[in-house]
Amino acid sequence: MKNGAKLILEHMILYQILSDRKFWELCPEWVEWKDEGQAVHQKVVDEVLHPSAGCKACGTVKSVMKQFLMKFTRQVADWHTTDAAKLDSLVAYISKKRGYRPVPIVVNYKDAQGKIRAVLL
Secondary structure: OOOOOOOEEEHHHHHHHOOHHHHHHHHHHHHHHHHHHHHHHHHHHHHHOOOOOOOOOOOOOOHHHHHHHHHHHHHHHHHHHHOOHHHHHHHHHHHHHHHOEEOOEEEEEOOOOOOEEEOOO
16 A cells, blocks of 8 residues: 555544444454444534534534544554554554555644644554
């Protein structure tokens, strides 16, 4: 597979990942996140994509996914320093979906002090 332009793993990319049932099979390191991830995905569908008639602005994809995105990116950062091999399936999954290996895959996260940092995969 050829290398291609960088990719920033942000809320819309994570939404796309969570909408794919194959993600949980192809990335077993994340399987314990499945119920929460599917619930977040459904919440986006219910509140943003198909809101009830009485709700004109229930939120945005970013606002609905914010907490899960922060948790997900912190986990990526943690594994990057403690067990980077756990991220291999995520990189392979993203590369397969894109049809190329993004170089780098950038994952921004907030550290313990609240400072935004980046992990490059």
